[in-house]
Amino acid sequence: MAESTDFSIQIPSSNLPRIVLIGGGFGGLEFAKALSDKDVQLVMFDRHNYHTFQPLLYQVAMAALEPDSIASPLRKVFDNKKNFYFRMALVNEIIPEKNMILTSIGKLSYDILVVSVGSKTNYFGNQDLMKKCFPLKQIPQALDLRSNILQNFEKAVLVNQPENLRALMNFVIVGGGPTGVELAGALAELKNHILPRDYPELNFKEMNIYLLEGSSKLLGGMSTKSSDHAIKYLQELGVNVKLNTIVETYDGRTVFLKDQSTITSNTLIWAAGVTGNMIPGFKPDSIVRGNRIKVDEFNKVVGYDNVYAIGDIASMATQDYPNGHPMLAPVAMQQGRHLARNLNTMFGKGGKSLKPFKYVDKGSMATVGRNRAVVDMPGKIHFKGLFAWVVWMLIHLMYLIGFRSKIVVLLNWMYSYFTFDKNTRLIIRPYVKPNNPVIKNPELEKIVTGYDTPV
Amino acid sequence: MAESTDFSIQIPSSNLPRIVLIGGGFGGLEFAKALSDKDVQLVMFDRHNYHTFQPLLYQVAMAALEPDSIASPLRKVFDNKKNFYFRMALVNEIIPEKNMILTSIGKLSYDILVVSVGSKTNYFGNQDLMKKCFPLKQIPQALDLRSNILQNFEKAVLVNQPENLRALMNFVIVGGGPTGVELAGALAELKNHILPRDYPELNFKEMNIYLLEGSSKLLGGMSTKSSDHAIKYLQELGVNVKLNTIVETYDGRTVFLKDQSTITSNTLIWAAGVTGNMIPGFKPDSIVRGNRIKVDEFNKVVGYDNVYAIGDIASMATQDYPNGHPMLAPVAMQQGRHLARNLNTMFGKGGKSLKPFKYVDKGSMATVGRNRAVVDMPGKIHFKGLFAWVVWMLIHLMYLIGFRSKIVVLLNWMYSYFTFDKNTRLIIRPYVKPNNPVIKNPELEKIVTGYDTPV
Numbered sequence: 001m002a003e004s005t006d007f008s009i010q011i012p013s014s015n016l017p018r019i020v021l022i023g024g025g026f027g028g029l030e031f032a033k034a035l036s037d038k039d040v041q042l043v044m045f046d047r048h049n050y051h052t053f054q055p056l057l058y059q060v061a062m063a064a065l066e067p068d069s070i071a072s073p074l075r076k077v078f079d080n081k082k083n084f085y086f087r088m089a090l091v092n093e094i095i096p097e098k099n100m101i102l103t104s105i106g107k108l109s110y111d112i113l114v115v116s117v118g119s120k121t122n123y124f125g126n127q128d129l130m131k132k133c134f135p136l137k138q139i140p141q142a143l144d145l146r147s148n149i150l151q152n153f154e155k156a157v158l159v160n161q162p163e164n165l166r167a168l169m170n171f172v173i174v175g176g177g178p179t180g181v182e183l184a185g186a187l188a189e190l191k192n193h194i195l196p197r198d199y200p201e202l203n204f205k206e207m208n209i210y211l212l213e214g215s216s217k218l219l220g221g222m223s224t225k226s227s228d229h230a231i232k233y234l235q236e237l238g239v240n241v242k243l244n245t246i247v248e249t250y251d252g253r254t255v256f257l258k259d260q261s262t263i264t265s266n267t268l269i270w271a272a273g274v275t276g277n278m279i280p281g282f283k284p285d286s287i288v289r290g291n292r293i294k295v296d297e298f299n300k301v302v303g304y305d306n307v308y309a310i311g312d313i314a315s316m317a318t319q320d321y322p323n324g325h326p327m328l329a330p331v332a333m334q335q336g337r338h339l340a341r342n343l344n345t346m347f348g349k350g351g352k353s354l355k356p357f358k359y360v361d362k363g364s365m366a367t368v369g370r371n372r373a374v375v376d377m378p379g380k381i382h383f384k385g386l387f388a389w390v391v392w393m394l395i396h397l398m399y400l401i402g403f404r405s406k407i408v409v410l411l412n413w414m415y416s417y418f419t420f421d422k423n424t425r426l427i428i429r430p431y432v433k434p435n436n437p438v439i440k441n442p443e444l445e446k447i448v449t450g451y452d453t454p455v
Numbered sequence: 456m457a458e459s460t461d462f463s464i465q466i467p468s469s470n471l472p473r474i475v476l477i478g479g480g481f482g483g484l485e486f487a488k489a490l491s492d493k494d495v496q497l498v499m500f501d502r503h504n505y506h507t508f509q510p511l512l513y514q515v516a517m518a519a520l521e522p523d524s525i526a527s528p529l530r531k532v533f534d535n536k537k538n539f540y541f542r543m544a545l546v547n548e549i550i551p552e553k554n555m556i557l558t559s560i561g562k563l564s565y566d567i568l569v570v571s572v573g574s575k576t577n578y579f580g581n582q583d584l585m586k587k588c589f590p591l592k593q594i595p596q597a598l599d600l601r602s603n604i605l606q607n608f609e610k611a612v613l614v615n616q617p618e619n620l621r622a623l624m625n626f627v628i629v630g631g632g633p634t635g636v637e638l639a640g641a642l643a644e645l646k647n648h649i650l651p652r653d654y655p656e657l658n659f660k661e662m663n664i665y666l667l668e669g670s671s672k673l674l675g676g677m678s679t680k681s682s683d684h685a686i687k688y689l690q691e692l693g694v695n696v697k698l699n700t701i702v703e704t705y706d707g708r709t710v711f712l713k714d715q716s717t718i719t720s721n722t723l724i725w726a727a728g729v730t731g732n733m734i735p736g737f738k739p740d741s742i743v744r745g746n747r748i749k750v751d752e753f754n755k756v757v758g759y760d761n762v763y764a765i766g767d768i769a770s771m772a773t774q775d776y777p778n779g780h781p782m783l784a785p786v787a788m789q790q791g792r793h794l795a796r797n798l799n800t801m802f803g804k805g806g807k808s809l810k811p812f813k814y815v816d817k818g819s820m821a822t823v824g825r826n827r828a829v830v831d832m833p834g835k836i837h838f839k840g841l842f843a844w845v846v847w848m849l850i851h852l853m854y855l856i857g858f859r860s861k862i863v864v865l866l867n868w869m870y871s872y873f874t875f876d877k878n879t880r881l882i883i884r885p886y887v888k889p890n891n892p893v894i895k896n897p898e899l900e901k902i903v904t905g906y907d908t909p910v
Contacts, residue, residue, distance in 0.1 A: 007613040010656075049605060049882050066521040068879040075653040076880065085656075088609045088882075105613055139881065150504060154543045158462040158560055198530040201465075201540075404870045404878050408863060415859045423859050424523040425531065426594065427504045427543075 009106035011085050016041045017347060020101060020110035022091045022279070024051045024074045026329045027311030028116035029401075030336030037082040039347040043110075045103060047090050050074055052139055053400055055329065056409070058179060060142040062186035063150075063194075063422045067139045069408045072401040091117075094281035096304050112306050114339065115293065119274035119312040119327055132252040133270035136179060147427045148267060149190075153199050154427075163264065169207040170265035172255050174247050175272035176213030177220060178366040181230050183269060184211040185368035188237035193420040209238065210263060212245040214272070219374070221326055222364055226374035229384045233368035247272070274327055276313045288315050292324060297356035299339045310335040316357065325359055329399075334359060367392045370417060464561035466540050471496045472802060475556060475565035477546045477734070479506045479529045481784040482766030483571035484856075485791030492537040494802040498565075499541050500558060505529055507594055508855055510784065511864070513634060515597040517641035518605075518649075518877045522594045524863050527856040546572075549736035551759050567761050569794065570748065574729035574767035574782055587707040588725035591634060602882045603722060604645075608654050609882075618719065624662040625720035627710050629702050630727035631668030632675060633821040636685050638724060639666040640823035643692035648875040664693065665718060667700040669727070674829070676781055677819055680837045681829035688823035702727075729782055731768045743770050747779060752811035754794045765790040771812065780814050789814060822847045825872060 011018075017040050021028055024046035032044055050071040059065040078084050090104040100109045121135040134145045149171070156168040171187060173180050187209050196204045211218075211234060217227045218234075218241070234241050246258035247268075255263040276291035286303050288294045292315035294302040299314060301307040311332030315324030325331040335357055342354045363381075365388065367373040373388035383391075393413060400406050416422055466473075472495050476483055479501035487499055505526040514520040533539050545559040555564045576590040589600045604626070611623040626642060628635050642664050651659045666673075666689060672682045673689075673696070689696050701713035702723075710718040731746035741758050743749045747770035749757040754769055756762040766787030770779030780786040790812060797809045818836075820843065822828040828844035831837050838846075848868060855861050871877055 006615060006619065007610070008615060010613060010615075049609065049880065066523045068521045068881055071881050073653070073878070073880040076876075076878075079652045087612070154504065155462070157542070158465060160461060160463060164461065197534045198528070402878065404867070404876075407866060407870075411862060411866065412859070415862075421531075421859075423528070423531070423857065425504065425528040426523055426526050 007105065009087065009089075009103065009108050011041075011043050011087075011108060014041050014083070016083060017111040018043060018109070019112045019114060019343065020108060021045070021114045021116060022101070023116035023118055023311075024048070025054075025116060025118045025311060025332065027118070027314075027332030027336040028114070029074075029077065030333045031114060031116065031310060031340045032078060032081070032084070032336075034337045034340035034344075036340075036344045036348060037084060040112075040343070041083045041085070042081070043085045043087065043108065044074065044078075045087050045089055045091050045101075046074060047088065048074075048138075049088050050139075051077065051401065053405075054137070055178075055396060056400075057136055057139070057142050058183045058186055060139065060424075061136060061145040061149075062183065062190060063146055063425050064186065064416060065409060065412055066424050067143060069405050069412070070400070071139055072405070077401065091279055094279055094307075096281065096307055099306065110306075112308065112343065115279065115301070115307065115309040115313055116311050116332070116336065117277045117279060117313050118332075120277045121270060122273040122275035123270065124273075126249060128249050128251065129247070129268075129270060132250050133174075133268045135270050136183070137274075145269065146424075149187075150425060150427050152266060153195060153202065157199060157201050165206065167253055167264045167266045169202070170210070170263060171208070171267050171269070172210045172212065172263055172265045173269045173271060174212045175270065176211060176215070176218035176241075176243070177271060177273075178364075179271040180211055180213070180269075181218055181234065181366050181368060183271065184209055184234055184239045184241075185237060185372065188234070188239050189369050190422065192237065194422055198425075208240060210240045210242060210265075212242050212247060212257075214244070214246045216243050218243070219366055221328075222366070222374065223376045223380070223382055225382045226366070226376050226384070229374050230366060230368055233372040233374075236372075237369055274312065278313070289323060290315065290327075298342060298354055299335055299357060308339055310339055318359075321359070328364070330362060331359055365392050365395070462560065464542065464544075464558065464563050466496075466498050466542075466563060469496050469538070471538060472566040473498060473564070474567045474569060474798065475563060476500070476569045476571060477556070478571035478573055478766075479503070480509075480571060480573045480766060480787065482573070482787035482791040483569070484529075484532065485788045486569060486571065486765060486795045487533060487536070487539070487791075489792045489795035489799075491795075491799045491803060492539060495567075495798070496538045497536070497540070498563065499529065499533075499539070500544055500546050500556075501529060501541075502543065502545050503529075503593075504543050505594075506532065506856065508860075509592070510633075510851060511855075512591055512594070512597050513638045513641055515594065515879075516591060516600040516604075517638065517645060518601055518880050519641065519871060520864060520867055521879050522598060524860050524867070525855070526594055527860070532856065546734055549734055549762075551736065551762055554761065565761075567798065568763065570734065570756070570762065570764040570768055571766050571787070571791065572732045572734060572768050573787075575732045576725060577728040577730035578725065579728075581704060583704050583706065584702070584723075584725060587705050588629075588723045590725050591638070592729075600724065601879075604642075605880060605882050607721060608650060608657065612654060612656050620661065622708055622719050622721045624657070625665070625718060626663070626722050626724070627665045627667065627718055627720045628724045628726060629667045630725065631666060631670070631673035631696075631698070632726060632728075633819075634726040635666055635668070635724075636673055636689065636821050636823060638726065639664055639689055639694045639696075640692060640827065643689070643694050644824050645877065647692065649877055653880075663695060665695045665697060665720075667697050667702060667712075669699070669701045671698050673698070674821055676783075677821070677829065678831045678835070678837055681821070681831050681839070684829050684839045685821060685823055688827040688829075691827075692824055729767065733768070744778060745770065745782075753797060753809055754790055754812060763794055765794055773814075776814070783819075785817060786814055820847050820850070 019040050019042050021044045050073050053070040056070045093102040123130040152168045159165050218230045219227045248256045250268050278291050293309040295314045295316045299308045312327040338357045363377040365375040371386045373392045374384045375388040474495050474497050476499045505528050508525040511525045548557040578585040607623045614620050628639050673685045674682045703711045705723050733746050748764040750764050750769045750771050754763045767782040793812045800807050818832040820830040826841045828847045829839045830843040
């Protein structure tokens with residue numbers, strides 16, 4: 001494949017050492033930004049041509065933001081960087097013995113490899129869940145989910161049998177972490193403010209939103225205080241929160257719980273965990289719990305001299321975090337910047353010695369809905385409510401990439417705040433959920449997906 | 456199908472006469488807005504759940520606007536309307552003898568039928584063109600085109616053979632009407648300001664934009680003065696305008712012209728004309744030139760008592776327009792409002808007599824790029840340049856539906872004006888152009904389409 005005469009990877013060779021970076025998520029982006037462009041050649045791979053601002057992905061799925069607002073074209077981000085090459089491709093394998101990677105567009109050698117491939121949805125090996133749930137890690141998935149929710153209601157005005165109506169109007173979210181909590185809150189706001197105006201023929205008392213969490217608390221990484229407030233907020237909005245509730249399996253229509261009870265629903269959103277998005281080629285003893293790569297305090301992969309890993313995929317055991325840091329954006333960003341500075345030192349003329357990574361926990365937060373958020377700060381400071389919500393918004397705006405995105409998102413939030421409206425309600429995805437048991441008419445299915453082939 | 460026990464169309468019967476409206480384009484939207492909701496029941500069908508503001512569709516395709524900015528969810532537009540029902544469905548056939556329509560979700564009877572189904576891309580019967588060109592009438596098509604353009608450049612940095620590079624970097628637009636002119640201008644701005652920053656490895660002198668027009672002038676409906684200015688503007692921007700040039704066919708790689716010459720290009724955008732989007736069921740003698748429905752001066756379909764047609768699909772022969780009005784948004788909007796007022800009179804307590812339709816031509820305009828537009832006003836008033844461009848923007852903002860869209864579009868335009876940037880550069884469409892001759896590697900194809908199945 002790499003030897004095709006039609007195309008090849010085409011990175012010019014230079015006298016500079018070549019750093020190959022796999023992944024344009026939070027870690028990869030910060031790494032590439034902070035890396036000096038004088039002393040090294042940087043080749044960045046991502047399977048998308050854009051960076052996704054994942055913390056706001058749920059707002060795309062819930063019709064509050066447009067996808068372009070939270071996506072930054074990677075080439076644009078690095079427009080001014082010298083000795084920088086971007087390639088949109090999948091990296092299939094690494095061959096550390098040869099200092100080489102194999103990609104969908106050919107092979108490439110490196111002097112230093114930085115693996116920042118992040119994590120993917122964890123279905124714990126259950127194929128049914130994998131095939132029939134909606135995950136929420138990428139923009140196309142957010143658009144699929146948004147279209148599916150709206151399509152459910154377009155179908156609901158047509159169904160004759162109560163059981164079919166129930167399946168369309170029940171929504172089950174699995175996983176009580178920030179994504180699950182934020183999704184449940186946003187879906188409840190759609191139910192409370194928007195959908196009844198759009199579908200006056202339906203009785204929205206029959207719309208149920210379930211948030212299922214396997215452990216005994218929501219927002220596992222946060223304080224008990226914040227967790228309790230999140231439950232209270234969700235209940236105020238009408239979400240049915242079920243703790244200590246484990247999903248066994250799902251057939252696309254019925255959610256089977258471990259306690260033998262069931263919930264009828266066409267829509268199961270799976271936010272119950274992530275696992276490392278491993279690339280084949282690492283020695284088995286470099287791979288640890290959660291499908292992550294074991295790194296030392298310099299983010300160097302254990303067992304290799306010139307391979308580094310940062311972000312969700314990297315597991316650095318420290319005194320505070322014996323099983324590795326939490327798989328969160330701030331960790332990835334700090335590791336990316338830190339590694340870049342170490343490599344700048346290594347390849348620059350400085351000659352200062354390398355510094356070990358130390359995670360600075362600036363706190364964590366989650367939002368449930370308008371005026372409802374929880375924030376934990378270091379030093380056991382907690383706050384909640386309107387102030388926490390404003391802080392949450394400001395911090396997300398601050399980290400969003402690009403002036404246009406910041407302004408457009410702020411404007412959308414202001415609009416939603418004053419009108420109680422969410423405006424991005426297009427059904428545009430072609431994806432048809434397989435085995436939809438409610439309506440078997442393919443013509444109708446084609447219509448409610450809103451898909452037009454150009455043919 | 457209509458008798459399915461799973462689902463049915465479910466419009467409640469009432470004492471009010473039922474008006475069935477097919478299509479939520481400019482004509483249908485204005486009709487539904489202006490129709491009184493006291494005296495009639497209105498059932499609106501569209502295959503999308505949104506109205507598309509088509510005049511700005513080319514800006515979605517050219518990475519300047521996000522799709523939601525130019526799409527208005529139809530249910531939201533009519534949130535406050537009484538006796539109103541929306542159904543997202545395809546209307547397959549009308550049976551005027553039975554006062555009934557057959558749709559993908561069942562059959563429905565009407566007292567009055569209003570057909571506002573608009574027009575579709577006209578390939579003049581050429582199957583190759585239909586299969587291999589990019590049309591631009593709908594939002595999914597605009598996103599496909601945008602993704603394809605960006606994918607072309609992601610591939611261009613990989614190709615080894617000059618002929619393949621040429622195919623990727625040549626763009627051919629067929630049709631010199633407003634859509635073709637506006638597309639060519641916007642693509643030239645991408646070439647001049649944005650793409651070279653994103654793809655520094657490519658030589659953009661090798662990117663060619665062809666605008667092919669079969670007749671001897673661009674903007675056929677406009678004055679010679681405006682047409683000449685449009686050519687001058689396009690040439691300033693570097694577009695290769697070819698008048699009197701007819702496309703014979705296209706194999707996905709080579710455009711074959713009538714004069715026996717060819718152009719190598721992977722991307723042929725077809726904006727060479729439209730034809731009525733006819734629904735089966737009309738008597739043959741109701742159908743006239745251009746696949747349109749013959750209507751009298753009240754927009755009543757000739758040969759029927761209770762069937763009306765408005766907009767592009769309606770052909771009303773008048774002294775000024777013996778072959779029917781031009782297929783333009785202003786005609787559709789005026790006809791929609793006019794028909795609604797006539798029906799309000801008919802069903803209301805007024806009892807005033809019905810008024811014949813008279814088109815008020817307020818002029819026409821087209822934009823080529825920043826500071827470059829042409830405007831024709833009634834009374835042979837023409838203007839061009841910066842002032843025309845500002846007028847063009849203000850009028851489009853005025854007609855855009857919804858406060859949020861107006862503000863977001865204005866903001867994007869201001870951003871682009873000051874930064875020379877266009878920011879919505881996501882590759883998100885799953886559509887893979889068939890028979891792409893450059894790269895046959897399906898793995899790569901899957902990547903450069905950016906499509907992730909949720910599975």
